[in-house]
Structure formats: C-alpha cells, structure tokens
Amino acid sequence: MREAVAAGVDHIDTSDFYGPHVTNQIIRQALHPYPEGLVIVTKLGGRRPPDKSWQPANSPQELTQGVHDNLRNLGLDVLDVVNYRHIGVGHDLEEGPIAEQVSALADLQRQGLIRHVGLSHVTAAQVAEAQAITDVVCVQNQYNLAHRQDDAFIADLARKGIAYVPYFPLGGFTPLQSSTLSSVADRLGSTPMQVALAWLLRRSPNILLIPGTSSRIHLRENLAAAELTLPTEALAELDGIADAAVKH
Numbered sequence: 001m002r003e004a005v006a007a008g009v010d011h012i013d014t015s016d017f018y019g020p021h022v023t024n025q026i027i028r029q030a031l032h033p034y035p036e037g038l039v040i041v042t043k044l045g046g047r048r049p050p051d052k053s054w055q056p057a058n059s060p061q062e063l064t065q066g067v068h069d070n071l072r073n074l075g076l077d078v079l080d081v082v083n084y085r086h087i088g089v090g091h092d093l094e095e096g097p098i099a100e101q102v103s104a105l106a107d108l109q110r111q112g113l114i115r116h117v118g119l120s121h122v123t124a125a126q127v128a129e130a131q132a133i134t135d136v137v138c139v140q141n142q143y144n145l146a147h148r149q150d151d152a153f154i155a156d157l158a159r160k161g162i163a164y165v166p167y168f169p170l171g172g173f174t175p176l177q178s179s180t181l182s183s184v185a186d187r188l189g190s191t192p193m194q195v196a197l198a199w200l201l202r203r204s205p206n207i208l209l210i211p212g213t214s215s216r217i218h219l220r221e222n223l224a225a226a227e228l229t230l231p232t233e234a235l236a237e238l239d240g241i242a243d244a245a246v247k248h
C-alpha cells in the first residue's frame, strides 16, 4: 500500500465489513497519518455473519454504527466518501427504495462525519431517488470488458458529473479470460489485465479504477496500464468480447 501511494495512487476503496474491520486496520497501520490528497472511499450496508454470507445491515442504526466503525478503524474524524451498498435478495441489481438509507447518510453528513455520499450496486432510478435527498458523487457497480450492462448508465452519470467506479474491473473472483484479450495484449506487448484496465480508462471520462491486488508486480503493471494507448482496431476487437460473453 505504501508503494501504491508513493507511486501516486490517491484513491483507495475499502469497507469496514471486509474482515470485518481488518482491511481498515491494515490501511491505518500502513498509511496513517494519511498524506494530503489521499481519498479513502468506504461502503456501508452489509455485514458478514460467521457463515461468510453477505447480509444487509441497512437500518439507520446499523449505518450509523458502520460510520463509527470506519472512523475508529481508519483513525479518521471524517470520512471522505461513503457509498451506500444496496444488497438485495440475489446478485443482480434490484430496484427498490433506498431513501431511508440515503437519508441516514445525509444526516451523518450534516453532523460532519461524512464529506460525500456515493452509491453501490444501484440502478438509475435509485440514483435519482438519492439525488433528491443529497448530492451523489459516485456510483460503484460491477462492470468490465465482459460485463457491460451499465453501458448507457455510465454515459448518463457522466452527463450528470457523477463518477463511475467499476467493481471487479478485472473480473474479481473469476479473472477475465479471453483469447481476444490475450491476442490484443500480445500485439501491444502488454498483459491482458493491462489491456482490460486501459480499455476501462478509455470507455468514459468519469471512470475511476480500483483494481485489487496483493502483488507488487501486479500493482506496477496496473499503474503502467494508464500509459497504454489502445489503437482503434484493438478497441473494436475488445468491444466484441462482451457480445461473445452474452452468447455463452
């Protein structure tokens, strides 16, 4: 983490429910006192019971507790950005009201414990519902070369000046694998994951990247992806990957 920040990374994505608590404690141990300009973005709305499932924890009391857990474990007086992570019944996005949760975060914002509110795993209707309560600065949804259901949503958020932060940018637990991706990477003298990140950066100006890694070598590779230029014909080939994924 120290190497990442020294190399210029100024945006770290976390949650106190990872671990729980451990991830934030590690961030604090590695980086506190935090350098000026480092933005730590956390998320609330879930909990991990002992069976390691994901369960909603989205009552105003649980959200307030979550903010205090994040503050304590990160060693902060105020959180830069807090995403409300909507957890429905399944893995897919689910419509449904989020006003109670966003209002709870807006209250915490008024108390000075949160600077900005974001949303995660939400639809356009849920963003509109939240915007009537407070400004929404970012949306964090699943999106990558093979998982493109948010294509139109990203453009809509860009027009509204809202950042889009794709989670699982490299495929998460099932890393992206595609012969097209590998062949484009070979031709450009880069790695498939670098091409996947460069493609995301090219997709829309409001995209911010949060690739996860436990490896210094991958960290360096991922940072170098920012310098990779994708020729037009490579972009066209990469755009075909999602169509092939849907057909499967």
Ligand SMILES: NC(=O)c1ccc[n+]([C@@H]2O[C@H](COP(=O)([O-])OP(=O)(O)OC[C@H]3O[C@@H](n4cnc5c(N)ncnc54)[C@H](OP(=O)(O)O)[C@@H]3O)[C@@H](O)[C@H]2O)c1
Binding pocket: 013, 014, 015, 043, 085, 120, 121, 140, 141, 166, 167, 168, 169, 170, 171, 172, 173, 175, 191, 193, 194, 210, 211, 212, 213, 214, 215, 217, 218, 219, 221, 222
């Ligand atoms: N809002 C939500 O609901 C939600 C859900 C999931 C994740 N997230 C967030 O999304 C972010 C990324 O999540 P993630 O780390 O699970 O997914 P990811 O970034 O898509 O994938 C990480 C995986 O890719 C590997 N990897 C990273 N760089 C690589 C490289 N250059 N070459 C080869 N493999 C590479 C990592 O292995 P190594 O460790 O070996 O590099 C790890 O297995 C995190 O900040 C997480 O908090 C949010």
